[in-house]
Amino acid sequence: METHSTAVAFGGTQTVHTHASKVCGCDMTFAVYMPPQAKAGPVPVLWYLSGLTCNHTNVMDKGEYRAHAAKYGVAIICPDTSPRGDNVPDDDGNWQFGSGAGFYLDATAEPWRKNYNMYSYITQELPELVAKNFTVDMKRQGVFGHSMGGHGALTIALKNPDTFKSCSAFAPIAQPTTADWSAGAFAKYLGDNPELWAEYDATLLIENGRRFSEFLVDQGDADSFLDDGLRPWLLKDACEKADIPLTLRMQPGYDHSYFFVSTFMEDHIKWHAERL
């Protein structure tokens, strides 16, 4: 693991690292914020999964998480959203597939299956690396994310309820198998296999019996992707039928940007810290 940059912030340390990923077949870059409490011993870990087109820098620059991570004493890990590089197949010009659009799944179709394995990367390979290199308590992990990363957080929590103690999302894609901006990617990554698609869809996972302790979801009501891409009411229906407590807050006037995410960042970090 190579460390690119280190900066003190809010009494803790913001760093950026690159490592050779086996499951993605390329070098992967991620950002880590360690709060000041880590100087005294292991701290809980909160995974932030970013949205379409993002890499680790978007939330590092605009997410405003460090103040609250320092206040509540949690480490924040910000991975990339896909494999990248000259040897990784891509679909140039398509922002909803390929680079920046890994959808937190393990691809099964050619030529994507060799590299596009973000589910295994986030749930297995990167946690092992983080556990080995940082002062973290891996028994206290939470996951949250934005948009495509909200989908990632919800599905990863539902499939790994013993690993992740808490889950929240900003404007998540509630049902990616049928949403405008994700169904096309699912078809390419996973082929014509509806059962496999359902393994990466929060609403369908719940309908098919997966459970999680509770969710917090914030959603701007002025979000231009609300009706076609996000549709939190589908998640709400599924949670109600499954008796999963869901705190869904429609935030008046907010759009899909990091102006929205940063506004509610403290609420989410506090929510996780109370449960970790």
Add this chain to the structure above:
Amino acid sequence: METHSTAVAFGGTQTVHTHASKVCGCDMTFAVYMPPQAKAGPVPVLWYLSGLTCNHTNVMDKGEYRAHAAKYGVAIICPDTSPRGDNVPDDDGNWQFGSGAGFYLDATAEPWRKNYNMYSYITQELPELVAKNFTVDMKRQGVFGHSMGGHGALTIALKNPDTFKSCSAFAPIAQPTTADWSAGAFAKYLGDNPELWAEYDATLLIENGRRFSEFLVDQGDADSFLDDGLRPWLLKDACEKADIPLTLRMQPGYDHSYFFVSTFMEDHIKWHAERL
């Protein structure tokens, strides 16, 4: 004045605007955050002046000011750092002069004098535009900034103590007339005229009799520009001799980046709000 973008954040509104500037002879872009309190009536105005290479976006993305502006009820105005455009002379590849390096002065030398008039822009033209278009109380103005913008804040406050009620700075260039990264620009903008140079140098302005009520300055002790460019001890000496109260805080481990600025942003906004 044209409005490019509007987003709700922390209950207030972050907008970006462009207007035709007379004193800069080009279109100029600036960002405005209006806190929720502005819905009830005029709020104080806090001018944030950015550093070398920046435009309005750097602090808008990374400064983390909105949470605190909303909490303390102040508007934050973030101007550009120089004129820009095809018709504006520039010195390509020089990050310490020309585009992104206006140094908050009015140039007197050719060919720069037609456009590089950031002092008049920040103290006259832009305040008139802001007063006309936003719910602000121009009797309650403060100014702060980072690096070159810290120099701008200090010099503008010292020359306009009746307009600005409060002033603070993050890692300011304390004596730009003799600092490595600014003396060259002063020579080009102002020619071989030491008396004119002194009009844009905080330390020399104080030595030459200008006064201000008090300053707050934060400076990282791991800032790589500390010894050659910033030198806060020169400002400290001048303030002590002139009986100007200066709160100079050396922050251990912090560098020159927005990780440093954002960490102490709340302290500064609170400092201004208490004085406005």
